[in-house]
Amino acid sequence: MENVLQILHDFQNNNPRNYLSQKDLTMIAKYLNVTHSSIYGVVSYYTLFSLKPRGKHIIRICNSPVCHMAGAKDIFTVLRENLKIGFGETTTEGLFTLESTECLGQCDQAPGMSVDETFYGNLTAKKIMPILKSYQE
Ligand code: FES
Known part of the structure; x- marks a missing residue:
């Protein structure tokens, strides 16, 4: 079970829809020789993982x-x-999903948000669209 978080991240990151399917959980449980419900428990606990x-x-x-x-x-x-x-929710073309999260650890740059693994701080309304556009290109 010690590598479970890394394995879950790898599966989720390799899924074009950015989530873990029930089939993934079954395969991971089998590989780690643990129950499906124990993997489900880990996935449910961490907000970074999605089952949708x-x-x-x-x-x-x-x-x-x-x-x-x-x-x-x-x-x-x-x-x-x-x-x-x-x-x-996810945009109709499937490019963005919007989520709410607890502290991102960059409170000195509040307000902040992340897009994937990148943090953006000291945000203002004017800074948002250029950030989004950089992901649309
Ligand atoms: S309160 Fe810490 S990053 Fe927002």
């Missing part, structure tokens, strides 16, 4: 207090209006 198909890029908006007070709600509003999706 998602977009190619995952946008996570920090909703912890520091970012919240610094204007995370305005960042969400810009994203919602431009992408036409809410939290937990």
